[in-house]
Amino acid sequence: MIMKKCYFDHVATNPLHPDVLESMMPYFTEEFGNPLSVYEYGIKAKDAIEAAREKVAALVHAKPAEIIYTSSGAEANNFALRGMALARQNEGKHILVSRMEHHSILNAARFLEKSDFTVTYLPVDKSGFVDPDTVKKMITKETTLISVTHASSEVGTIEQIKEIVKVAKEHNIIVHTDAVATTGNIPVDVQDLGVDLLSMAAHQFYGPKGAGALYVKQGTRIVPLIYGGIQESGRRAGTENVPAIVGMGKAAELAKAEMQKRMEYLRPLRDKIIDTMANVERVYLTGDRTARLPGHASFCVEYIEGEAMLLLLAAKGIFSASGSACSSKALKASPVLLSMGIPSGLAQGSIVFSLGMDNTPEDVDYLSNEFPAVIRRLREISPYAQGWGDREEGGSCTVKK
């Protein structure tokens, strides 16, 4: 018997689009040159990464010169936070970072705290929203930078970046958004958002691993994270990963062309999962119901540990995550979920299904049958599940029944 395999962890990483892989192949073989070389191999490699830059820029409505390639979204986030904090340190040493951020922002912020910067962590409401009014209250004369994720890959909530930018711009503060989960998946327009810095990662939209980028608004000075040669106008050194960059360009082009179609395909599948789970007792949707990533369905399941669900689902060929990929092996309750007011016991029962274009409606039907069965089975053996009613509801989550 061949087991069904349903990959529902597209926020962790994605399979390459076949056209993306095809676009990359020549740059592994005949076109292997170093973009800095002055002869034809170099010129072709340079042309290829510049053509890709145009496509990446077009995806987010930026100018090509505003795109700096990195090796990952994490590098882009570290570059943004540390590079901008240092670039503006003479104007102030206070930074605002939301509690919804990915570890690459939170841990870079902690590094800055050790380097004599002050970081204030913006609280969020129970849907995971950062309130622009709260941002306003927390701004000081020393504040130079605000970093708020465009959408959390853990709970799918899409933040009101545009409103936060409005507040920031009244105080001449730079705004960075971690758009790793959104770029290529929903419309991301740097001009409409008004941000100064925006991080993205190609493998989040069917591009390759090893390719990310930081949008840096024209005229914005930033201190490099990786020093060296004159690559990326001296702002990010290291021999360019030409095949991966070319793949990122192709993935960006495809994402732009197919975005509407992809969103329309994913939303009903996501909604099917959410609607099914609404009928299962003590399962709570995390994140906002409406302003959420098109393929993202995340829950907290009471009385069960996320890890146990993952393993039982995996045994049925259903692959999902508990919190972010980067933290799922850390075995701690997710700081993002805790910041939303979810009790730590309930946060341990976190599970995320993130859909992609390789998922079929049949995959979703399979999940909709199997997941409630897995929950039932685990509750039968859970010591915590015996005394239902003696404990408080996990009522701080957004969706109740």
Add this chain to the structure above:
Amino acid sequence: MIMKKCYFDHVATNPLHPDVLESMMPYFTEEFGNPLSVYEYGIKAKDAIEAAREKVAALVHAKPAEIIYTSSGAEANNFALRGMALARQNEGKHILVSRMEHHSILNAARFLEKSDFTVTYLPVDKSGFVDPDTVKKMITKETTLISVTHASSEVGTIEQIKEIVKVAKEHNIIVHTDAVATTGNIPVDVQDLGVDLLSMAAHQFYGPKGAGALYVKQGTRIVPLIYGGIQESGRRAGTENVPAIVGMGKAAELAKAEMQKRMEYLRPLRDKIIDTMANVERVYLTGDRTARLPGHASFCVEYIEGEAMLLLLAAKGIFSASGSACSSKALKASPVLLSMGIPSGLAQGSIVFSLGMDNTPEDVDYLSNEFPAVIRRLREISPYAQGWGDREEGGSCTVKK
């Protein structure tokens, strides 16, 4: 007529070994998982990068746990210099860096100077050697770190790292070596060298771009450059570039197995070029004649600019570099050549031929015919070449005739 193409710029980058590309392919398609995921796609990806780690470790005689993947040699160099300077800042804030270093070391050192560290730049002799006795003299009580390249990609000189380590260890100083040009090309043994940190890049030994590593000796604390998730034991965040890492492992395995054969193939080809050029007037070998990279032939040609030679050679299908790839477009005389006492006028006439396994003896014959002809032609039109004898010899270079 099909033009002959001879790629003599293997220090800039290398074509992938076909077996390396083959090893990478499954990780672009069916095995696309994120190594942090707990289900089978993740486990296979994790197993793949750990298997690669064993091969990379074996290439340099390290333990697998001592290898931290990076996206490039430049990242490894920045990580080493900045990460170690910060990790030991309570013990001292003085660093020694040689003048032979790549831009990624020199510019990271400049960043540290701006961050309240003192950097002393170690002079070199006319062959490009750092003298261990000079190192000894420049050590202060504040010195915590010494960084000397294993070999310069510009002049090919292999440094006496082992002797430098001996001096450093008398003073409890950490030693880093940038082994990007040597790893995979000549024997590199971290235990024999005695270094604490060593940088490498896969594309320097027929592996992919986008994959590098830093060897960090067991028990050595280092501050991360890229913060985030728990990848690389929390020392380097970002979703791992699985295909590139797998390719680096395969390239390391091949390099270890074939190293002797490769060196024996390249050395006579290199020597043929050096011997031919010894017969051309006012062409000087740069770097040491004996302790040099097996495929590396570098010269300064009097009265001619490197750029002009590159272009004329390229028109004949001969692809080479003037100085390091990262600086060749910067249009400045190479700091490495100047540090060796080469006059700046002569340093402008720098050219590097770096050989690889794709070069044939016929390629070298072709170069040996064409290069002297290019020099003759350029000198016919050079205003500087008229008054030969009125000027000093470029006699500070190593090889005279």
